[in-house]
Structures are given as structure tokens and as C-alpha cells.
Amino acid sequence: MSQRIKIKALLESKETDREVTVKGWVRTFRNNQFIALNDGSTNSNLQVVVDFENTDAALLKRLTTGAAISVVGQLVASLGKGQTVEVKAKEIEILGDCDPEKYPLQPKKHSLEFLREIAHLRFRTNTFGAIFRVRNTLAFAVHQFFQERGFIYLHTPIITASDAEGAGETFHVTNFDLANPPKADNGEVDFKQDFFGRATNLTVSGQLEGELGAMALSDIYTFGPTFRAENSNTTRHLAEFWMIEPEMAFYDLVDNMDLAEALLKYVIGYTLDKNKEDLEFLTQRLTEEEKQKPQQERSEMTLLEKLQFCLENDFQRLTYTEAIDILKESTPNKKKKFQYPIEGWGTDLQSEHERYLVEKHFKKPVILTDYPKAIKAFYMRQNEPDAKGHETVRAMDILFPGIGEIVGGSQREERLEKLEQRMDEMGIPKEELWWYLDTRRFGACPHAGFGLGFERLVLFVTGMGNIRDVIPFPRFPKNAEF
Ligand code: 4AD
Ligand code: MG
Numbered sequence: 001m002s003q004r005i006k007i008k009a010l011l012e013s014k015e016t017d018r019e020v021t022v023k024g025w026v027r028t029f030r031n032n033q034f035i036a037l038n039d040g041s042t043n044s045n046l047q048v049v050v051d052f053e054n055t056d057a058a059l060l061k062r063l064t065t066g067a068a069i070s071v072v073g074q075l076v077a078s079l080g081k082g083q084t085v086e087v088k089a090k091e092i093e094i095l096g097d098c099d100p101e102k103y104p105l106q107p108k109k110h111s112l113e114f115l116r117e118i119a120h121l122r123f124r125t126n127t128f129g130a131i132f133r134v135r136n137t138l139a140f141a142v143h144q145f146f147q148e149r150g151f152i153y154l155h156t157p158i159i160t161a162s163d164a165e166g167a168g169e170t171f172h173v174t175n176f177d178l179a180n181p182p183k184a185d186n187g188e189v190d191f192k193q194d195f196f197g198r199a200t201n202l203t204v205s206g207q208l209e210g211e212l213g214a215m216a217l218s219d220i221y222t223f224g225p226t227f228r229a230e231n232s233n234t235t236r237h238l239a240e241f242w243m244i245e246p247e248m249a250f251y252d253l254v255d256n257m258d259l260a261e262a263l264l265k266y267v268i269g270y271t272l273d274k275n276k277e278d279l280e281f282l283t284q285r286l287t288e289e290e291k292q293k294p295q296q297e298r299s300e301m302t303l304l305e306k307l308q309f310c311l312e313n314d315f316q317r318l319t320y321t322e323a324i325d326i327l328k329e330s331t332p333n334k335k336k337k338f339q340y341p342i343e344g345w346g347t348d349l350q351s352e353h354e355r356y357l358v359e360k361h362f363k364k365p366v367i368l369t370d371y372p373k374a375i376k377a378f379y380m381r382q383n384e385p386d387a388k389g390h391e392t393v394r395a396m397d398i399l400f401p402g403i404g405e406i407v408g409g410s411q412r413e414e415r416l417e418k419l420e421q422r423m424d425e426m427g428i429p430k431e432e433l434w435w436y437l438d439t440r441r442f443g444a445c446p447h448a449g450f451g452l453g454f455e456r457l458v459l460f461v462t463g464m465g466n467i468r469d470v471i472p473f474p475r476f477p478k479n480a481e482f
Helices: 007-012 057-061 112-117 126-148 207-217 253-274 276-290 303-312 320-328 351-361 416-426 434-441 454-462
Strands: 018-030 034-038 046-049 068-077 085-096 200-202 219-227 240-249 316-319 366-372 392-400 404-411 447-453
Touching (some): 034 068, 207 447, 253 276, 253 392, 316 320, 404 454, 416 434
Antiparallel strands (some): 018 034
8 A cells, every 4th residue: 555645744744855645535626737635634735736738638637526536746845825835746546536517516615504415425525624623623622631530431321211301302212013013901002022121212311320320430421422302493403412421429519510611611722722724714614604694793703712712711600590680680681672581580591591691791601500490300409499489409501602501410419308309299200210219329429410512512613503514414303314
């Protein structure tokens, strides 16, 4: 095999006047002379200069956008604008032709909607190359952050028999013949005869199993796919998304918030460092896109400025109750501009409210704590009722500009009696979660954890507007193509 060099390494090398072998896909071929070659290692293309007078005309014709080629040539300093080096081709081999009449990607700007329909090819565009390199770096940084702190990466099951969030939005897993499932005497489907001998589903969260790990290993994290059958056709929801869920023994809610804030700052900082070129490209892309919008809808900061700002500023921490007071008194609420007016204490915040707090009021990431007990999951630690009798739980949500909720977490209810009582109230079957309750019977301790939606993080860091564009093959209602 030849000593192929990736384009990123070549463009960084100062060692010119040597023979190199490069392989990649033709982005453009202009003037019968200049190939812009890309191999995905970097956003930049390598310029390959073709000696067209001494090259077979038939071969020149096959140098079309999308074709895979191998080039042997001399690496030389470039006189052209926009690059320091280029390759003077000596030999060019076509590895895979690409018929320009049929190839859907043309060297021009395509809409994101169109590219979603050809998601199998969209990696080949500058935008998606940058997005997936950034996504890769973020994933690596997540592991590095936890590994540096002695956390154990725990693989929780994908197939479970529980609905961790108790929201009933699960995908069933079965190998029954759906047209003819076995029935029990009472006429209901007999899951005892199913593969696992019971009804099962794809996991919505690894948290409950994660807590079991933390009760021995102290600090664990999961990082895997989770599945939700919620019929939300929004730019923030996927039916299959990746979640990072750390769970820490002996942590309270403040420790939990500190960890989440440190994690977000670490991974953003790491990516700013590693993917400078991609983030510069994405920043420019966003600035261009925003030019289409009316002035008052454009963001005050560029993408790079937003990321930097996020690193340098403490997240604003306040309780749900304090947030409700701010929202009640806010101009949009008084002028009836909210679609869901804030009337009293107790209702869940809508994304318009979250965005007001983050983007208009505080102008920075916000951590909201101590939500009403009635709107949160059963496992959250219950606070003593406040002076007004409001019942809250030790929950936290982190809200990001342009994104809304990026993290959801809580201190966990470690007191068996309180937990059982809450499960009864909410109709969560205690028999099925006997193993979860056992941790409260045997050496229970204060503990906490959170879930970071990985695609929401990628969305924030890339400045993209739709979550379907930051996962290679998005799963959403009525779509499971590719
Ligand atoms: O707030 P959620 O539902 O919390 C949990 O699942 C807890 N078990 C986490 C924990 O404490 N260990 O989800 C956590 C995060 C949200 O803040 C959001 O970022 C993301 O997961 N998320 C989604 N991302 C994309 N598509 C969806 N449908 C999402 N639902 C939640
Ligand atoms: Mg949540």
C-alpha cells in the first residue's frame, strides 16, 4: 500500500518539495487544471494542479464532482490564494467515477431540508463535515472529562422492562407475530410467551441502572442511545438520541450543578481548541444565515463569541419559584405576548418562558432548581414545603440560549418511605422496581445525577438550528430512512 497522507496533515506540514500520495473525493475541478480535493480529515480542500496538456483527455473528463481519486505528486509551496501548499499531480487514478448527471450533490449551496433527504451523502458537504467532526470531538471530550475525574463508564441496558421517566413514551420490543400474538385466558396479549417472558421496551434513560452502579462505584456515567416515542415534531426532539448520564454517590444538588456546569465548560473549551477551523466555518455559516433575518432577530454574538461567553461566565442559578416571579412581572407576560401566560405557581415552563429567562432576562445560561413536585419524576428528592405550602423537589434543569433545556437532573430521593409513598401517588409499580428500591434498603446514601442530551449539546456548539442536522441519521415521527 502506498504511503497515503491525509489532507489535514499535508496542509499543516511545512516540509514541501517531496512526493506524496493523497486520496479523496473531488469537490470541484476548474479550468481543466485545479482539483479541490477533500478527504474529510479537515474542512479545507487540497489544491491538486493537473498538467492538462500531458494528461489523457478521457481521464480529465472523469474528474467530476464526487469522484474518488488517488493522486501521486509533488508537494510544493502554493502561489495561489487561500492555501500555503498544493500538489502538482504526476499520476492520477480514478478509484470511483461519479456521474455528474446523476449525482445529487452539485458544487453549490443546497438547502438543509434537501440535504436531510440525502443524508447518506450529506457528509460530503462542508457543513456536515464540520458538524460531524465537532460531534466526534465533543464525544471524546465527554469521556475525557469523566475519566480525568475517576468516573466509571457504565453500560446500562438498551432493552429494559421499566420506564425510568414514568412518562409512558416507550417503544415496545417484541418478537411476537404482531398479526397474531398469543393471548392469555383473559384475552390480553400474553407477554409471558414473548422473548423475555415479559413486556419490554427500548430504554428512555439509563439513570435507574446508573444509580445501582453509583451505590458501589461512587461515580459512574453512561453515554448511550435512548429512545422516546413522543410525537414531538420539533427542532429539539428526536425519537432516538444520545444521552450522557452521570450518577454520583454522596453528591447533593449543589455538587450536581457544579459538575454539570464544569462538564459543559470543559467540552466546549476542548472543542474550541481542537476544532478551530470547523467552528470558524460554522460561525461564518451562521452569520450568513442570520443575514436573511430581520435585524432584531439576529443574535448579538457570533457563534464563536457565544461559545467563549459560555466558558467565561458563571451560569445563573435560581429556583423555579424565583423564575416564576420574574416571568410574571416580565413585559411579554404583561403585554400578553406569551402563548402560555404565566398566571400562577405550579405549571411547567414552556420553551418561550425558558428562552425569555436565558436570552432576554439573564442573557446567559441558567440553572433552575426546586421545581414543583407535581411536574417532575418520582425519583427526585422531596423538599420540605415552603412557607406558602408549595411542594417542590430537588430538581435542576440547565437552560441554554437558543436551545432551552440541555440538562435535566436532580438529587435523588434516598429515603425509602418517601420514595415508596411518591411511587404510590404516581402509580409507579413498586414490585417491578424492587431492585431499585433495594438500594434504599441496603446502604442508602444521598446521591445525585443528571442527563445531558448529546444532540442538544452538538446543536449549541455547531450553531445549527435543527436537531435533525446534528445526528447522522435522525429518527423522528414518520421517518427512519437510512
Ligand atoms: O430531562 P430528561 O427527560 O431527564 C432524564 O431522562 C433523566 N433520567 C436524566 C437524569 O437525571 N439522569 O432528559 C435529559 C436530557 C434533556 O435535558 C435533553 O437535553 C435531552 O435529554 N432530551 C432529548 N434530546 C433530544 N430529543 C429528545 N426527545 C429528548 N428528550 C430529552
Ligand atoms: Mg427534562
